[in-house]
Amino acid sequence: MxxxxxxxxxxxxxxxxxxxxxxxxxxxxxxxxxxxxxxxxxxxxxxxxxxxxxxxxxxxxxxxxxxxxxxTRKIGYPPQPELGVGAIAEGGSPVFDGALLRRLGLREEDLAGTVEAERAELDRRVQVYRRGRPLPxxxxxxxxxxxxxxxxxxxxxxxxxxxxxxxxxxxxxxxxxxxxxxxxxxxxxxxxxxxxxxxxxxxxxxxxxxxxxxxxxxxxxxxxxxxxxxxxxx
Missing domain, CATH: 3.40.50.2020 (Rossmann fold)
Known part of the structure; x- marks a missing residue:
C-alpha cells in the first residue's frame, strides 16, 4: 500500500x-x-x-x-550491538525503545557508556560531512x-x-x-x-x-x- x-x-x-x-x-x-x-x-x-x-x-x-x-546513530544493545534499543540525532536527546528495554531488563542509565560512544561517533561524522558548518x-x-x-x-x-x-x-x-x-x-x-x-x-x-x-x-x-x-x- x-x-x-x-x-x-x-x-x-x-x-x-x-x-x-x-x-x-x-x-x-x-x-x-x-x-x-x-x-x-x-x-x-x-x-x-x-x-x-x-x-x-x-x-x-x-x-x-x-x-x-x-x-543519527543507533544505540545498540551492548551484548548484541546490531540490536537497536534506541537512537540519537545531532542536537537531540537519546530516544529509547522503552518496551524493548523492559524485555531486556535494562534501564536507560545502563546504556550511558554506549550513548557516550555513539555521541562521539556522531560528532566525528558531523565534522566529516559538514566540515564545521552548523545545521541549516x-x-x-x-x-x-x-x-x-x-x-x-x-x-x-x-x-x-x-x-x-x-x-x-x-x-x-x-x-x-x-x-x-x-x-x-x-x-x-x-x-x-x-x-x-x-x-x-x-x-x-x-x-x-x-x-x-x-x-x-x-x-x-x-x-x-x-x-x-x-x-x-x-
Whole structure:
C-alpha cells in the first residue's frame, strides 16, 4: 500500500509504486514527485546518512531546496550491538525503545557508556560531512527529513524529534519504503508523512531495492558537494 498523511489530517491514498526500486536515485525521484504538490516552498532537505543522502539529493534538486545531512546513530544493545534499543540525532536527546528495554531488563542509565560512544561517533561524522558548518537554520520554515527506508524507525524517530525542537513551520518525513507498522507508529511525530510503499511483510530495507550498495563517507561528501554546486549554478 501507499500513503501520504497530510497536515490537514488523515491519510490520502496515492498510486502504488512498483517495487523494487532500481536504486536510491530512482526512489528519490518517486518521492520528489509526491512532494512537489505539497506547497513546501522554502524547505530545507535534511538527509540521514548514509543511505538517505542520494534520496535527498533528488528531492532537493526537484524542489530547488538546499540539501544537508542530519546525522543519527543507533544505540545498540551492548551484548548484541546490531540490536537497536534506541537512537540519537545531532542536537537531540537519546530516544529509547522503552518496551524493548523492559524485555531486556535494562534501564536507560545502563546504556550511558554506549550513548557516550555513539555521541562521539556522531560528532566525528558531523565534522566529516559538514566540515564545521552548523545545521541549516530551520526555525519557521518547512523541513523534510529523508531516509532510504524505515525498518524499526528508531533513527527516524530520533531525527524528527530533534528537528521538532528547532521549531520548523512544517515537519515532513519522506521515505521511499517502510514497514507498515513502523510507518503508522511514526504518524504522530510529524506534520506530513510521505511513504510511497508500506508493505506489511518487511524484513529489511535492502529487499526493496535492486541496487542497494553500501555507501561511504566519501560518497556522502560527494553528493553534498554536488548539491551545493547545483545550487550555485542555478
Amino acid at each position: 501507499s500513503w501520504n498523511r497530510t497536515s490537514h489530517g488523515g491519510f490520502q491514498q496515492t498510486q502504488t509504486v512498483r517495487l523494487p526500486y532500481t536504486d536510491r536515485t530512482d526512489a528519490g525521484r518517486v518521492l520528489a514527485e509526491r512532494l512537489v504538490p505539497m506547497g513546501l516552498d522554502g524547505a530545507v532537505v535534511l538527509a540521514l546518512p548514509r543511505g538517505g543522502v542520494p534520496v535527498g539529493y533528488e528531492i532537493a534538486t526537484r524542489l530547488g531546496s538546499p540539501l544537508d545531512v542530519l546525522v 537554520e530551520t526555525a519557521g520554515r518547512p523541513v523534510i527529513v529523508v531516509d532510504d527506508g524505515l525498518a524499526t524507525g528508531g533513527t527516524a524517530r530520533a531525527a524528527v524529534r530533534a528537528m521538532r525542537e528547532r521549531g520548523p513551520a512544517r515537519l515532513v518525513l519522506a521515505v521511499p519504503v517502510g514497514a507498515a507498522e513502523t510507518v503508522h507508529g511514526l504518524e504522530p511525530e510529524v506534520d506530513d508523512l510521505v511513504v510511497p510503499a508500506a508493505p506489511w511483510e518487511f524484513r529489511a530495507v535492502g529487499q526493496w531495492y535492486r541496487d542497494f550498495d553500501q555507501l561511504t563517507d566519501e560518497n556522502v561528501i560527494a553528493w553534498l558537494d554536488r548539491a551545493a554546486r547545483a545550487r550555485e549554478t542555478g
